[in-house]
Amino acid sequence: MIKAVFFDIDNTLLDFNKCAFTSMEKAFELRGMKSPARLQQVFVRINDCLWRRIEKGELTREGLQKIRFNLIFAELGIELDGIEFERDFQEALSISSEKVDGAEDILKYLSGKYRLFVTSNAPHSQQTNRLELAGLAKYFESIFTSGLIGHPKPSKDFFNGCMAFLPELSRQEIIIIGDSLTADIIGGAENGFKTCWFNYGKIVISEKLGLSKEPKPDYTVSSLGEIKNIL
Ligand SMILES: [Mg+2]
Structure with a gap:
């Protein structure tokens, strides 16, 4: 669950x-x-x-x-x-905060039902600031950035670093939602998480993407609103 x-x-x-x-x-x-x-x-x-x-x-x-x-x-x-x-x-x-369509709506929807965290490859202050400016920071319990953890997503050290803050949760109880087939989907699955690919660029997965492994997301959505069908 x-x-x-x-x-x-x-x-x-x-x-x-x-x-x-x-x-x-x-x-x-x-x-x-x-x-x-x-x-x-x-x-x-x-x-x-x-x-x-x-x-x-x-x-x-x-x-x-x-x-x-x-x-x-x-x-x-x-x-x-x-x-x-x-x-x-x-x-x-660092002060740019253009939201993806439906971002606030899906966070509002999920926030009552799940614990929400951010995992992102970027400087901590920059990402925190941008989420604040977009009015989205309030939905998250913690913001885990490569800047904070000291290793890039999707390295083992990055996810181990995040999990060290969450001893009460197991990886199978966490779903990663992201657009990157490497950092979010292949990396997430290899590290034991459930994954949901946000196919933002409407990529056909069978196209040659230069990936070393085939990504196998548990779920795929092409708009944030579709996440409501899964969670
Ligand atoms: Mg991304």
């Missing part, structure tokens, strides 16, 4: 792509520039690639911040300092 939910934040409760685009626009504005046309597409591809490397433990978040925009600008043929741009981007991002 499920007693608790581990919610991912980005592209599950908060629309990270929307938050990132508005933050990049602000950073370009500071430089008197407009966002280049291919920016969104190039950002998503390079950023996703770098995050897969973080999940595998091949790269740190600090490492990502040093190379992300230099890689993006090189591809776009823009001559800007990627590290300085990253700083302005982070500042804008």
